[in-house]
Amino acid sequence: MTKRDYYEVLGVGRDASDDEIKKAYRRLAVQYHPDKNPGDHQAEESFKEATEAYEALKDPAKRRRYDQFGHAAFGQGAGPGAGGFGGFDLSDALRAFMRDFGGFGDFDDLFGGRRGRGQRMHRGQDLQVRLPLTLEEIAAGVEKKIKLNKLTSCEECGGSGAASGAGRSSCPTCGGAGEIRQVSRSILGQFVNVTGCPQCNGEGEIIATPCETCSGEGRVRGSTTLTVKVPAGVSGGNYIPIRGAGNAGPRGGPSGDVIVVIEEKKHDLFVRHHDHIVYELPLSVTQAVLGDEVxxxxxxxxxxxxxxxxTQSDKIFKIGGRGIPHLNSRGRGDLLVKVTVWIPGKISAGQRKLFEELGRSEGLKPPRTDRTFFDTLRQTLGV
Ligand SMILES: [Zn+2]
Ligand SMILES: [Zn+2]
Structure with a gap:
């Protein structure tokens, strides 16, 4: 798959300023954000593509390298989480977006998460959980329950953080703005410095009497059980994001996500190779020579x-369609049976007699055709 030019993806010129790049990305990210386009695979791809372009161009050093070398600047596996879903993972993209736009209240503005003028809600943290699966589960697809410790909304105060009856009032320090503007003068002119309000943590409101159960946090330690639907064909390192299942936000803020990371358990018999399954089958000397149904x-x-x-040792037999189903397309891999001829270490006197007899018969010695190997060996040893 050829990647589109990052500037083209963001719809900006090659001389675009950092601010233009940020604005262009923000517009695309909001348009294609998975929260606004639930289940729309194309929108998800566009969201990931825009985020990948933004991540490369927002960093001056990366941008210089990209301008010079193009996509080759980042080589293979440029995006983290290289798995079946493509180079740049959705969870990485969501995190990148939240990192630059979630912390400033912009995100809540865009998605209607604000309570009112001047009041900001902080989002709960994302939680990452590992989900080890057997090859059988991966082949069939599986529904798993995951027990999870997390911060849940406080039932006592309904998540508000205020004791019952006590309300919230506008923060006296910032007057409800959630931020403090300080104007300072220097010989170069006037500067406006904006910082988050320390008294209300930028929320614009304070709680007069905090809830005793949660000490005014609006959330408490708890646990929950999640049901995760895993499609057939996933690989170790694939992510499944579960929106809104993470830690509750403080004082009624939106919940973070749970990012389920797939792990592949080691199998006793099989080794996975892409969507193929490799199985090693030892054969006896007689099975290899005479043939058998196994x-x-x-x-x-x-x-x-x-x-x-x-049948020679190391021969691979293909049993079509008995591997792992492809994740993003129809069909499935194969079961590859690699046979090895097993040579017995200990034999009885009777067996020894039989082998000696075989050894005397004609046509049982391997032909010496592997000339190139010996030539290479001689060259290597210099003899
Ligand atoms: Zn409470
Ligand atoms: Zn304040």
């Missing part, structure tokens, strides 16, 4: 495999 394990029960007479 039973092999699959992710769903067993199947039979015909080993033809004269």
């Amino acid at each position: 039973t092999v394990a699959t992710l769903e029960g067993t199947t039979s495999l015909r080993i033809p007479a004269g």
Whole structure:
């Protein structure tokens, strides 16, 4: 997949200022944000693409490298979380957006999260949880319950943080603005310095009598059980974001997200290779020479495999369509059965006699055709 030019993605010129880049990204991010386009895959892709472009161009050093080398500047795996979902993960994109636009109240403005004029609500933290899955679960898709400790809204005060009956009042320090403007004069002129109000933490309101249960936080320690639907075909490192399931925000602020990170458990029999499953099957000398019908394990029960007479060690048999389903497309990988011929270490006297007899018969010695190997070896050793 060829990547679009980052400037083209943001719709700005190559000489765009940092501010123009930020504004252009903000406009696109708001337009395509998953909260505004639930379930719209195309919007999600556009959101990720815009965020990736913004992340590269907002940083002067990265931008210089990009101007010079293009996408090659960031090489492979430029985006974090390289998994089946593409280079730049949705959760990374959401975090990047929240980092630059969530902390200033802009986000709440854009999505209607504000309580009223001058009052800002802080969002709860995102929580990351690991979800280890077996290959069987990955192949079939699975619904999992995850128990999670988190900050939940205080029931006593309904999340407001105020004791019952006691209301909130406008913060006397900032007059409800949530920020403090200080004008200072210098020889260069007048400066306006804006800082968040320390008394109300930028919320514009204070609580006269805090709720005793939550000490005015509006949230308490609790736990919850989440149900996560995992589609078939995920890989270790894939993320599943669950919006609004994270920590409750302080004093009624919106909840953060839960980011479920998929982990792949080691399997006793199988090794995953992309969407293929590799299974190693030891054969006896006689099975390899004479052929056999064997039973092999699959992710769903067993199947039979015909080993033809004269099978060499390390031969791989493909059982089509018995691997892992593809995550983003139809079909599934294969089950690859790699056979190895097992040589017995200890044999009985009778078996020894049989092998000795075999050793004397014609046509059982391997042909010496591997000339190139010996040539290479000689060159390496210089003899
Ligand atoms: Zn409370
Ligand atoms: Zn204040």
